[in-house]
Amino acid sequence: MTYAADMAISDDDVDHVRRCVELAREAVDAGDEPFGSVLVDAAGRRLFEDRNRVGGGDPTRHPELAIALWAVENLTPDDRADTTTYTSGEHCPMCAAAHAWVGLGRIVYAVSAAQLTGWLREWDAPAAPVAPLPITTVAPGLVADGPVDEVVETMKALHRAALR
Template sequence: MLVDGVERFADRNREATTGDATRHPEFEIARWSVTHLTPDERAAATVYTSGEHCPMCAAAHAWVGLGRIVYVASAKQITVWRAGLGGTPSPVAALPISAVAPYLAVEGPVEGLVDEVRVLIERQRPSR
């Protein structure tokens, strides 16, 4: 997450190592920001992520008042890639951020980087 051009927080998925499906970095950013940023700083923040926020993370982002989201690959793209690898469907619908939090500023997908995220998804072992 950047605030005034300065990286203030970075994280990664912890689902596989903890077994906790709620340990998304986007959710951790929301939690961290409430403790460490003022409401104005949260509103001015930009969150960059490789994949579009899931509904849980989009809601958390909106509830704490974080600013703009920039993502590389859409939830729909990631869902298609994982299905093609034989993965188990997510128990949560792959909704666009705008369907969950319609007032957030959102940019994505970032076409020049989508193939890099697809390769990362393909390297993961599909869950069965």
């Protein structure tokens, strides 16, 4: 596995990202877009997980936003800062902003917004309604690591399947 020098993606990170991919698959099976996310505490325990739920008509039902909302209700500010959010795709601007506003910690994403944008262009699919900005452009103080090479092709296949 090869990562940029500033990234510190561990085997545990990859395991959590794989759970996000499973959640993304569940989302596709339910008729939603392929996104899944997991919130993990400093000890590595999974605290909360969700999948995309936009198929019901609310385009804001992203799992990353669900994590931010859950964290505000269930964790202290210090505990939120010590978490890691794992996700199948780099946060959209809405989710990156929510993540920053509630003070969540590190983010590890399976595929980047740039990768997804490229795939959608390749498939002549409609673009997202918001700019595909990197997390740290929206929220410069956040730490975000990704993509995770081990799952990129699986995620590409899930996005392709969701378009059908």
